[in-house]
Amino acid sequence: MKIKHFVEKVEGETELEFDFKNGIVNNVNIVFPFYRGIEEILRDRDALDALVITPRVCGICNHAHLLASARAIENGLQNAGVNINLTPKAISLREFTLYCEIIQSHFKWFYLIAMPQLANLNKLEISDNHILKASWANINTVKALAIFAGQWPHSSYIVPGGVTCDPTYEEIIQAEALIDDIIKFTQNEFLGLSIDEYYKTKEISSIKGDMGIILSMLKNQNMQEKGKSYDRFLTLGEHSAFTTGIYNQSLYSDANITYVKEHVQSGSKAKSVSYDNQFCEVGPLARAMLRKNNFILDIHNKYQDSALTRVCARMDELINLLIYTKDLLANLNVKELSCTLSKLPKDLEANGTGIVEAARGSLIHQSTIKSGKIQNYSIITPTQWNLSNGLEQSYGIATKAMRGSINTQEANFIFRTFDVCSVCTTH
Amino acid sequence: MENYDKSLKKIFTKRLQAVQKLPKIDGSKSIIDILEEKGISRRDFMKWASYMTAYLGLSSSFVPTVAKAAEVADRLPIIWLHMAECTGCSESLLRSDAPTIDSLIFDYISLEYHETIMAASGWQAEQNLEGAIEKYKGKYILMVEGGIPTKLDGHFLTLGAFAKTGQDVAKEAADGAAAIFAIGTCSSFGGIQAAAPNPTGAVPLSEITSKPVINVPGCPPSEKNIVGTLLHYILYGTLPALDAYNRPKWAYENRIHDLCERRGHFDAGEFVQSFGDEGAKKGYCLYKVGCKGPYTFNNCSKERFNQHTSWPIQAGHGCIGCSEPQFWDKMGPFEEPMADHLFHGPFGGLGADATVDKIGISLLTITAIGIGAHAAISAVKPPKE
Numbered sequence: 001m002k003i004k005h006f007v008e009k010v011e012g013e014t015e016l017e018f019d020f021k022n023g024i025v026n027n028v029n030i031v032f033p034f035y036r037g038i039e040e041i042l043r044d045r046d047a048l049d050a051l052v053i054t055p056r057v058c059g060i061c062n063h064a065h066l067l068a069s070a071r072a073i074e075n076g077l078q079n080a081g082v083n084i085n086l087t088p089k090a091i092s093l094r095e096f097t098l099y100c101e102i103i104q105s106h107f108k109w110f111y112l113i114a115m116p117q118l119a120n121l122n123k124l125e126i127s128d129n130h131i132l133k134a135s136w137a138n139i140n141t142v143k144a145l146a147i148f149a150g151q152w153p154h155s156s157y158i159v160p161g162g163v164t165c166d167p168t169y170e171e172i173i174q175a176e177a178l179i180d181d182i183i184k185f186t187q188n189e190f191l192g193l194s195i196d197e198y199y200k201t202k203e204i205s206s207i208k209g210d211m212g213i214i215l216s217m218l219k220n221q222n223m224q225e226k227g228k229s230y231d232r233f234l235t236l237g238e239h240s241a242f243t244t245g246i247y248n249q250s251l252y253s254d255a256n257i258t259y260v261k262e263h264v265q266s267g268s269k270a271k272s273v274s275y276d277n278q279f280c281e282v283g284p285l286a287r288a289m290l291r292k293n294n295f296i297l298d299i300h301n302k303y304q305d306s307a308l309t310r311v312c313a314r315m316d317e318l319i320n321l322l323i324y325t326k327d328l329l330a331n332l333n334v335k336e337l338s339c340t341l342s343k344l345p346k347d348l349e350a351n352g353t354g355i356v357e358a359a360r361g362s363l364i365h366q367s368t369i370k371s372g373k374i375q376n377y378s379i380i381t382p383t384q385w386n387l388s389n390g391l392e393q394s395y396g397i398a399t400k401a402m403r404g405s406i407n408t409q410e411a412n413f414i415f416r417t418f419d420v421c422s423v424c425t426t427h
Numbered sequence: 428m429e430n431y432d433k434s435l436k437k438i439f440t441k442r443l444q445a446v447q448k449l450p451k452i453d454g455s456k457s458i459i460d461i462l463e464e465k466g467i468s469r470r471d472f473m474k475w476a477s478y479m480t481a482y483l484g485l486s487s488s489f490v491p492t493v494a495k496a497a498e499v500a501d502r503l504p505i506i507w508l509h510m511a512e513c514t515g516c517s518e519s520l521l522r523s524d525a526p527t528i529d530s531l532i533f534d535y536i537s538l539e540y541h542e543t544i545m546a547a548s549g550w551q552a553e554q555n556l557e558g559a560i561e562k563y564k565g566k567y568i569l570m571v572e573g574g575i576p577t578k579l580d581g582h583f584l585t586l587g588a589f590a591k592t593g594q595d596v597a598k599e600a601a602d603g604a605a606a607i608f609a610i611g612t613c614s615s616f617g618g619i620q621a622a623a624p625n626p627t628g629a630v631p632l633s634e635i636t637s638k639p640v641i642n643v644p645g646c647p648p649s650e651k652n653i654v655g656t657l658l659h660y661i662l663y664g665t666l667p668a669l670d671a672y673n674r675p676k677w678a679y680e681n682r683i684h685d686l687c688e689r690r691g692h693f694d695a696g697e698f699v700q701s702f703g704d705e706g707a708k709k710g711y712c713l714y715k716v717g718c719k720g721p722y723t724f725n726n727c728s729k730e731r732f733n734q735h736t737s738w739p740i741q742a743g744h745g746c747i748g749c750s751e752p753q754f755w756d757k758m759g760p761f762e763e764p765m766a767d768h769l770f771h772g773p774f775g776g777l778g779a780d781a782t783v784d785k786i787g788i789s790l791l792t793i794t795a796i797g798i799g800a801h802a803a804i805s806a807v808k809p810p811k812e
């Protein structure tokens with residue numbers, strides 16, 4: 001029996017084609033019926049044009065694209081023997097704004113996707129003020145981001161060699177005040193616990209607030225048993241808050257970009273991507289596993305890479321980043337230079353890779369620049385990792401997680417635990 | 428002025444009375460009820476209305492009229508369509524003013540095809556769209572985000588269970604619309620995906636319908652320009668005064684350069700020479716590091732983004748000209764003054780004529796030369812200490 005199902009509200013549109021066997025999901029083909037040709041557009045343009053064009057791949061993780069495109073150029077310059085010495089100030093500001101983008105995206109996932117979809121699965125009526133909460137948390141997080149980046153979405157304040165802004169103490173205090181407000185909101189509404197209590201608790205059952213409701217709805221649906229995939233995780237982007245590497249069924253090792261491969265998928269406008277010919281999960285759970293975060297390791301110990309574990313990792317990342325952004329601001333030295341690189345040479349020859357951890361996982365930009373022009377540009381987005389369809393005999397990450405579901409509604413929710421974004425995937 | 432205001436008020440009152448007679452989308456609640464339910468008081472609402480009044484360039488005696496317009500907005504349903512885009516425009520709208528009066532009113536009057544905020548999915552959504560087009564024929568306002576791919580018969584973008592092409596969906600929706608707004612540069616002018624070589628043949632909304640389209644460009648446009656365009660339509664009932672590119676004049680008549688906070692430095696010949704230099708620290712003009720403010724018509728310098736928090740120039744980066752036709756092709760190269768590159772398209776110096784033929788660059792050449800010359804001359808003049 002084949003059922004077609006459309007998943008919308010994924011910033012674009014995704015199509016799931018379910019194949020049932022004996023009443024349970026046996027296979028799912030994920031199709032993105034949408035293509036814009038961004039990589040083709042980048043060809044033959046000036047190297048720096050990537051900074052304008054690639055963020056417009058995605059209005060949701062545009063900031064991650066901006067950073068990845070700058071890192072690709074910086075890496076190319078380094079490979080060509082140019083020294084790039086970012087100041088700690090430039091690094092911290094880039095990290096701060098990127099983490100704000102991740103935080104707002106996670107809030108949105110909890111309130112606009114998890115809340116209503118789980119309520120549906122549990123046949124519960126919930127008031128619609130989760131929409132307001134999402135928008136409040138979002139607005140304030142991106143405001144903190146915009147203080148330094150000028151606007152969100154589609155800022156342009158990151159350039160090769162650093163950032164363009166020169167924040168004053170007043171602006172930093174303004175950003176701190178916003179983060180404090182969001183922390184208050186997180187304690188009062190989201191967790192129903194103080195941050196200290198949160199860090200002391202070793203039990204997810206003691207979490208209250210909106211997150212408590214989400215967790216109990218997950219348990220009701222037995223999500224600690226469902227949504228398991230290969231238990232193989234990858235983090236490629238280098239950041240102060242994350243650790244790179246690969247985790248494959250209890251084994252940790254270093255990750256190497258040369259093992260990453262893209263494959264064309266028939267019938268879909270998105271390409272699949274593998275690491276050493278295997279599919280790997282990317283995103284908050286992968287980052288928590290590689291960071292050896294004790295709280296998540298415990299949950300993983302009990303429930304492996306289930307849907308519940310994945311959701312908990314997203315929650316924990318949100319809290320950790322929120323607290324960490326305060327440290328970044330507190331340690332900012334405004335006297336340092338913002339940008340340490342002046343103009344790029346006109347006839348630049350460079351091959352570079354820029355990798356960034358976006359809300360949904362590792363984002364890769366690779367560029368080949370000849371005589372100052374982009375010869376080739378390739379973008380691998382986080383959703384491509386998690387949503388690849390099967391290669392030969394193996395299922396993709398999300399497909400494997402959805403197998404065994406009893407109906408399309410449940411499978412659809414499991415699909416959404418990966419926080420799907422289709423505009424990105426089908427650049 | 429007073430007489431003008433009086434006659435304008437008469438027009439608005441008549442128009443609002445007519446709108447008020449239309450049936451509400453949902454008979455049970457008014458917009459004020461909805462706002463109150465969400466904890467927004469009459470006072471907050473009036474504050475918002477006075478802001479919007481000023482924003483639309485009306486005198487403060489119009490505040491009650493604008494408030495009224497927002498209140499009767501629930502008679503004019505909106506259909507919001509997503510085409511080839513990045514959803515950045517929706518994101519911009521969702522991050523509108525706290526406590527989100529704009530987005531609340533919007534939410535309430537949108538006819539459930541705004542996927543980003545809607546709860547229904549899949550089959551349901553498409554039925555909503557078709558049902559809405561049928562039910563509100565001739566009455567709804569159509570807002571389209573994204574360019575429309577036309578190559579491969581439009582199959583670079585298909586929507587819904589029957590895989591209709593985006594082109595067909597947009598055409599159909601435009602046929603039955605009372606007013607049509609193209610939201611964002613993608614929908615207004617084709618946007619990023621229409622940049623050379625335009626792999627999917629993306630075109631602006633205005634090219635697939637013969638009806639007039641009001642363009643609200645920007646990549647993304649500010650939330651206030653989106654909401655303002657809507658309020659303007661409710662108030663006047665007619666198309667606003669438009670510029671040559673069908674942009675509402677009230678928002679797009681000035682150049683970024685005209686009201687820029689760094690303008691004093693431009694006039695004084697004080698320029699940032701490269702990012703991170705002393706000039707950058709002092710907030711000098713960004714022209715020489717590629718600011719396209721002198722060629723860009725929009726109100727960012729006044730309005731800013733994310734609830735007036737900041738804007739690109741405040742964050743030390745030049746304007747990139749995102750609300751102009753042929754963005755990005757016309758505005759490249761990045762981080763370099765426009766005047767140095769008037770005759771360079773993205774095709775590596777094919778020369779002015781060839782480039783114009785190929786991608787139709789239409790620059791404000793005279794201004795450009797003037798601005799460039801000013802910058803060049805100022806460079807010799809020692810900047811003030």
Ligand code: SF4
Nearest residue numbers: 512515611612613646
């Ligand atoms: S105009 Fe810009 S922000 Fe809006 S959808 Fe297009 S690319 Fe995204």
Ligand code: SF4
Nearest residue numbers: 684687712713718720
């Ligand atoms: S060139 Fe740009 S930065 Fe300078 S005054 Fe004009 S708009 Fe402002």
